[in-house]
Amino acid sequence: MEPRKLARIILGLAIIAFGALTLFLSTSVLLDLFGIRERESPYVPSVVVANLIASLLYLPAGAGLLMKGRWTAELLATAVVVLIVGAVLLALHIATGGEYRTGTIGALTFRTLLTAAFYLIARWSLRATDHPATPEPMNRILLPLILLAIASLQSSCSEHTHDAAAHDDHTAAAPDSTPATVHDALPSVKLDNGQRWKANPETTTGIANMVGILDTYDPSSGDPKDLKAALDDEFKLIFERCTMTGESHEQLHNYLIPIHHALADLDGIREADRDTIAALLARYADYFE
Structure with missing residues (x-):
């Protein structure tokens, strides 16, 4: 089996599983299922909604990879943008003194970077072998946005860090x-x-x-x-x-x-x-x- 095809299948299944897990966790917090809202309190609604939207993009993106749909990468790129918006809203929430869990910052940063990796691997696995490996415009847009979101989170978090x-x-x-x-x-x-x-x-x-x-x-x-x-x-x-x-x-x-x-x-x-x-x-x- 060709490396691109194998990567495409594995990535598609991984994204579907990740999307299903994210959808379950997000809806559980929003609907307060299994008492999870109390355990996750204080949660930030904008982050939960961003995760929910991203999960609804993961599922068709994973299926699209299995079907070799070239629109898959665009869904993943959209998910990255949604998570970046969630990161910016989280930074504003922290800067204005809102309640949050420190783990929320790390989890959102990890999810954003992982989704960006999904996007890049999807572009590679779906690209025809006879096409030249030219830089994609979306790649040049996403990287600065991701770095900006991480910088915003780090700056906001540092203002709320207290010395032990x-x-x-x-x-x-x-x-x-x-x-x-x-x-x-x-x-x-x-x-x-x-x-x-x-x-x-x-x-x-x-x-x-x-x-x-x-x-x-x-x-x-x-x-x-x-x-x-x-x-x-x-x-x-x-x-x-x-x-x-x-x-x-x-x-x-x-x-x-x-x-x-x-x-x-x-x-x-x-x-x-x-x-x-x-x-x-x-x-x-x-x-x-």
């Missing part, structure tokens, strides 16, 4: 009055050169309101659903009314992450869940004033 040593300094300085399990759940929140950060009044009020909601809740007569709804509403208002910027905003973001996850797990029935949230809220005064 600073976290160690903060851990030694801040009082450790919470249970070990709660403390371990906290992200890398650090002080402002040993001093607490200045928070906007609305944020401080929102935290106090959440503490009050928990304090006044009576497990014997209260509705667990109402408790969760009240805490969720107040938590959303903290984000909506926050006017903090710069490093103080980043540290607030780090502080709120474990509360976000604790609220997602809260059913209002388990006392341990309520105690976890109360302990996290109690640490607000350790970092902000």
